[in-house]
Amino acid sequence: MPVKNRRDISETxxxxxxxxxxxxxxxxxxxxxxxxxxxxxxxxxxxxxxxKYLEALGATAFTVGLFGTAKDFLDAIYQYPGGWxxxxxxxxxxxxxxxxxxxxxxxIYLFSxxxxxxxxxxxxxxxxxxMASPAIFAVIGDALPRERRAAGFTVQSLLKRVxxxxxxxxxxxxxxxxxxxxxxxxxLTITLALTVIAVxxxxxxxxxxxxxxxxxxxxxxxxFHAGLKRLLISDIIIRTCEGLAEVLIVLYVTNIxxxxxxxxxxxxxxxxxxxxxxxxxxxxxxxxVGRKPFVIATFLSFALFPVAVAMAKGFAMLVVAFIIxxxxxxxxxxxxxxxxxxxxxxxxxxxVGLYYLVRSLSITPAAAMGGLLWNIxxxxxxLCAGVVGLIGVIVFAATVEERYAG
Numbered sequence: 297m298p299v300k301n302r303r304d305i306s307e308t309x310x311x312x313x314x315x316x317x318x319x320x321x322x323x324x325x326x327x328x329x330x331x332x333x334x335x336x337x338x339x340x341x342x343x344x345x346x347x348k349y350l351e352a353l354g355a356t357a358f359t360v361g362l363f364g365t366a367k368d369f370l371d372a373i374y375q376y377p378g379g380w381x382x383x384x385x386x387x388x389x390x391x392x393x394x395x396x397x398x399x400x401x402x403x404i405y406l407f408s409x410x411x412x413x414x415x416x417x418x419x420x421x422x423x424x425x426x427m428a429s430p431a432i433f434a435v436i437g438d439a440l441p442r443e444r445r446a447a448g449f450t451v452q453s454l455l456k457r458v459x460x461x462x463x464x465x466x467x468x469x470x471x472x473x474x475x476x477x478x479x480x481x482x483x484l485t486i487t488l489a490l491t492v493i494a495v496x497x498x499x500x501x502x503x504x505x506x507x508x509x510x511x512x513x514x515x516x517x518x519x520f521h522a523g524l525k526r527l528l529i530s531d532i533i534i535r536t537c538e539g540l541a542e543v544l545i546v547l548y549v550t551n552i553x554x555x556x557x558x559x560x561x562x563x564x565x566x567x568x569x570x571x572x573x574x575x576x577x578x579x580x581x582x583x584x585v586g587r588k589p590f591v592i593a594t595f596l597s598f599a600l601f602p603v604a605v606a607m608a609k610g611f612a613m614l615v616v617a618f619i620i621x622x623x624x625x626x627x628x629x630x631x632x633x634x635x636x637x638x639x640x641x642x643x644x645x646x647x648v649g650l651y652y653l654v655r656s657l658s659i660t661p662a663a664a665m666g667g668l669l670w671n672i673x674x675x676x677x678x679l680c681a682g683v684v685g686l687i688g689v690i691v692f693a694a695t696v697e698e699r700y701a702g
Contacts, residue, residue, distance in 0.1 A: 323501075325439050327497050328431075329455045331395075331497045334491070334497065338463075339425075341467035342487070344467070344560070344564050345468075346414075347544075347547055349477070352477055354410055354411050358671070359411065360543060360667060361663050361664045361668070363414065363415065364662075365663040368539055368662065368663055369660040372659075373653065375427070375429065375649040378431060378645075379650065380646055382431035382649075383644070383645045387438070387501055387503050390431050394428040395491055397424075397427070398424035401417045401419065402487055403417075429649075430652070433635065436636065437639065449629040450629040454576075461571075461572060465562060467561060468556075469558055471558070516647055519640055523634075523697065524638040527635075530595065530691045530695065533684060533688030534599075535662075537681045537682070537684040537688060538659075538685075539659045539662030539666065541602040549605070549614065551674075564618070566619060570622025575625065587627065587633075588696065591630060591692065594631070597621070597623040597624040598624050603681075604616065606682075636648070666681070
């Protein structure tokens with residue numbers, strides 16, 4: 297091979313390495329992020345329409361709210377076991393186990409004859425979103441140095457949000473063409489096919505299992521930094537705000553405002569595209585000015601989003617509301633990096649799992665409360681969510697010091 301060609305190849309490889317480094321990528325992070333992307337492309341085809349699927353199978357608005365509460369409860373109780381399994385089985389074997397459980401849930405959804413079966417399916421389907429979450433955090437913490445973790449979370453979050461932008465559009469069109477039940481069932485079939493490809497990417501993960509002194513759940517809690525506990529308190533308040541309204545948004549937009557499911561899919565795409573557009577510039581600016589303003593902006597967007605939806609009088613106003621919803625992600629990479637930074641390396645997955653266990657368990661009643669408030673007036677859960685969200689913004693701004701957010 298000529299010297300010039302060898303030099304060109306070497307320079308190209310060096311450029312790729314620099315780009316990968318700046319984005320916080322290596323093989324393990326890329327493999328985990330690819331699995332998130334593939335399964336997300338499948339799940340997001342139908343996930344936003346699941347409340348309508350429940351409704352089509354005979355569920356009431358309160359039952360939909362109860363489904364949201366069940367989802368939050370499972371999200372809570374699965375987090376720590378997921379972290380424990382990731383720390384004890386290793387990242388790769390844990391991922392494969394979580395995917396297998398999720399596939400059982402997808403199959404139950406696919407063949408459900410009535411709405412109670414969806415609650416059974418939820419028990420298994422949540423394994424990927426909840427049990428796998430601490431393992432994904434831990435892979436980024438394991439594979440990247442502290443100064444590159446925010447970049448790693450940015451890329452992982454982008455790959456998670458791209459399906460959230462594209463798949464609801466596709467899912468909405470499929471549902472419009474085939475009908476609600478048939479469209480969701482076809483989307484579930486596609487999800488099962490994509491999980492097979494995701495398994496192949498997970499097999500590329502190769503992170504040695506770190507052995508440290510064993511710790512009970514109480515010991516893991518005692519290892520939490522004071523700044524992390526303060527972040528957790530404000531996060532609980534903000535996610536209560538989200539839980540009051542999130543599962544009811546599709547019902548409000550389609551039943552009250554009479555927007556079609558395909559146009560609702562377009563609104564979700566607007567929300568996710570907004571998130572994608574702000575991720576990288578926000579992360580870069582945060583490196584210069586500090587993370588706290590961006591986390592405040594995230595929490596403020598959580599408070600304003602449900603209010604903007606409730607105040608919308610037409611599709612144009614809904615577009616503005618969903619742009620605000622997209623801005624909820626502006627400080628998420630910084631918040632996630634803070635959690636990982638505070639965790640001891642041999643307790644990393646369990647620390648993340650315990651954080652989300654406490655957070656999700658605390659907000660479990662919110663969706664059912666939202667369903668009850670809906671019966672007063674469909675706008676009430678959205679307005680109450682806004683008030684709770686503003687309280688969360690104030691608590692974070694007043695209690696979490698810049699040195700912990702930086």
